[in-house]
Amino acid sequence: IEGKPIGVIQILNKRDGNFDKHDMAVTEIMAVLPATAIENARLYEALRLAVVTKMLGDISHDIKNMLTPVMTTAQTLQLMFDGLVEDLSALREASTDESELWKRVEDALAPFREFFYEGIEMILDGATSIQERVREIADCVKGIVAEPRFELYDVTDVAQKVLKALRPVADRQGVELRLERRTDVPKIWVDPKRLYNAIYNLVNNAIPETPAGGSVTVCLYFVNGDEPFPDGNYLMIEVADTGRGMPQWVKERLFTERAVSTKPGGTGLGTRIVKNVVDAHGGVITVESEEGKGTTFFMKLPMEPPGLKEQLEREQREEEKQRE
Structure with missing residues (x-):
């Protein structure tokens, strides 16, 4: 098509004699039809992706704008509550009344104060996380795909933040x-x-699958001298629930493009996101599940992921440039 090869057709073993110019002409006509169909399919896919890209750009922009009043309101509520607490404290200090009223007010306010600050912190942390994900979407629309940014980190802190957010x-x-x-x-x-997103997705998926009275457990432990990594050392992250489990056909599709969700309104994207995160760390993820007995995901992460050496060298060069 327009001088560019689209594919190859091979014709062999003519019954009578050799191929001639007439055969070549017929072959060219036959080749144009599938080539045109293939090119049209490619153009349609390019158009579809362009529409999706534009839509993603619009959605990410709208989400960013919608989050602004949420964060502003949360911050304003925090300031207002701080002011209320200060006013009550000032009134208490100025009052000569030693009745039970003030004690009852303070006792009533104490648990509310703790929950209020935790709630505001969760709202702001959640909104900040959404903003960061929206920024990643916007970068993808521009053709920018961020590489993993590895840090020497305590995975316990990551797990604690996930459980705090989802409690x-x-x-x-x-x-x-x-x-x-x-x-x-x-x-x-x-x-x-990225690891936060992976653990968050697994725990968030497990909660609605677990009946009241059940549990979802994140278990961390270090494994020394075992496969599948060259040095035999890795960190195991298990996410186990006491839920209903999953059928074999769902389990087989979990980490593929054919992944499906059994939850109302689910997209099936969660486990693929987890798989992408584990792959970016050079790790391995597996799952064990039996219907009626719960599900356990196993994430094995090596001590040093692929690309770490290149990242550290790049950061060192950048530091040297800044010192010049």
Whole structure:
């Protein structure tokens, strides 16, 4: 098409004699038809991707704008509550009344104060995380794909942040969230933001699958002298629930493009996101599940991910440039 090869057609073994100019002319006509169909399919796919890209750009822009009043309101509420607490404290100090009233006010305010600050912090942290993800979408629309940014990090902190963010959701479902460490957990090189997304997706998926009274447990432990990594050392992250489990056909599709969600409104993207994060760390993810007995995901992360050496060398060169 327009001088560019689209594909190849090979014709062999003419019954009578050799191929002649007439045969060549017929072959060219035959070749044009599938070539045109292939090119049209490519153009259609390019058009479809262009529409999707534009839509993603518009959506990311709208989400960013919608988050601004959410964050501003949360910050304003925090300031207003700080002012209320200060005013009550000032009134208490100025008052000569030693009745039970002030004590009852303080007792009533104490748990509300703790929950309020935690709630505001969760709102702001969640909104900030959404903004960062929206920024990644906007970068993808521009053709910019961010590489993982590895840091020597305590994975326990990542797991604690995930459970803190999802505890209100779990409490409403009557599901207990647990964090266990079977061994000392050393710091390893990870991209903390991406790893947060991976653990968050697994725990968030597990909560609605777990009946009231059940639990979702994140377990961390260090493995020394085992496969599948060259040095035999890795960090294991297990996310286990006491939920309904999953059928074999769902399990087989979990980490593929054919992944499906069994939840109302689910997209099936969660486990693929997790797989992409684990792959970026050079790790391995597997799953064990039995219907009626729950599900456990196993994420094995090496101590040093691929690309770490190049990242550290690049950062060193940048530091040297800044010192010049």
